[in-house]
Amino acid sequence: MNISPNTKLVGLIGHPVEHSLSPKLHNSLYKKYNLDYVYLAFDIAPDDVGKALEAFKVLGFKGFNVTIPHKERVMWFLDWLDTEAAIIGAVNTVKVENGKLIGYNTDGMGFVDSLKRRGIALKDTVALVLGAGGAARAICVYLLKEGVKELYIYNRTRERAIELIKHLERFFSGVCLNYLTKENIKEVQPDLVVNTTPVGMWPHTQLMPVEDYAFLPGMIVVDIIYNPIETAFLRKARQAGCMAINGLDMLVGQAIKAIEIWTGLKVDYDEAISILIEGDKFLL
Numbered sequence: 001m002n003i004s005p006n007t008k009l010v011g012l013i014g015h016p017v018e019h020s021l022s023p024k025l026h027n028s029l030y031k032k033y034n035l036d037y038v039y040l041a042f043d044i045a046p047d048d049v050g051k052a053l054e055a056f057k058v059l060g061f062k063g064f065n066v067t068i069p070h071k072e073r074v075m076w077f078l079d080w081l082d083t084e085a086a087i088i089g090a091v092n093t094v095k096v097e098n099g100k101l102i103g104y105n106t107d108g109m110g111f112v113d114s115l116k117r118r119g120i121a122l123k124d125t126v127a128l129v130l131g132a133g134g135a136a137r138a139i140c141v142y143l144l145k146e147g148v149k150e151l152y153i154y155n156r157t158r159e160r161a162i163e164l165i166k167h168l169e170r171f172f173s174g175v176c177l178n179y180l181t182k183e184n185i186k187e188v189q190p191d192l193v194v195n196t197t198p199v200g201m202w203p204h205t206q207l208m209p210v211e212d213y214a215f216l217p218g219m220i221v222v223d224i225i226y227n228p229i230e231t232a233f234l235r236k237a238r239q240a241g242c243m244a245i246n247g248l249d250m251l252v253g254q255a256i257k258a259i260e261i262w263t264g265l266k267v268d269y270d271e272a273i274s275i276l277i278e279g280d281k282f283l284l
């Protein structure tokens, strides 16, 4: 990497951020495509998000990604929201343009594309989403856009699941939307289960978002965590005969969309994923 006074700054805010593969993925792609950009990760406490954003403007950042737990809070400080980010109600990518902060969401597209690439059709399926945070919001919107007929949400904080369902009902009609509790989660047999919580993420890799979940053979189970590459939840799903998909494809999909927003360059998906898995050097 050749850093000069002209090198453009982009990055990530989250809390924590040490698990993130985004700096490695982005910086490798910038090198490969000769983009004079550098991507840095910043661990920002929730109360400091506004101050961090002001600092990014002063320092001339071109943009930044937003991860757990700031995807909703960051919206308070933005000047404009892309339509899709407004519908989702969460932002994972911000562009800084003429001193203004413009919010986008590339998570939902990254998620759905990762299923489409495997030939998975979502129309008329039944889906269960674990979690009701920023990533869940984006994924739920995209599942509904793709024609899921029943969508269930299970979340540690029940009120947040109910709030998300009410939000979704404003944009999508004719769909069965409901929340599940620990007690009745086993009564629904979905075609697709998606873990959007950080439970099971490094370093707490033995934890599961739902203990003793009744996986059935043939279910599609996605854990959007990518560190570790196979969570305990995903391992159980695979052992039960489910199609188990980790969060790597989604990471790449949302990253290449962010690069397009910041630089205008369309990065090839296959090239990006090959950089990520090349020699396992990223993941181990």
Ligand SMILES: NC(=O)c1ccc[n+]([C@@H]2O[C@H](COP(=O)([O-])OP(=O)(O)OC[C@H]3O[C@@H](n4cnc5c(N)ncnc54)[C@H](OP(=O)(O)O)[C@@H]3O)[C@@H](O)[C@H]2O)c1
Pocket: 067, 068, 069, 070, 071, 072, 107, 110, 130, 131, 132, 133, 134, 135, 136, 155, 156, 157, 160, 196, 197, 198, 199, 201, 209, 224, 225, 226, 247, 248, 250, 251, 252, 254
């Ligand atoms: N693969 C990818 O490209 C990709 C993209 C986006 C996110 N992610 C991953 O997805 C995860 C969530 O990110 P996010 O931005 O959506 O975070 P977020 O907005 O903070 O939401 C976190 C969600 O997880 C739940 N949760 C958190 N800790 C929990 C615990 N100990 N037990 C049970 N539930 C818990 C929260 O429930 P409460 O409402 O009860 O707090 C909330 O529903 C992170 O691991 C992130 O790295 C991956």
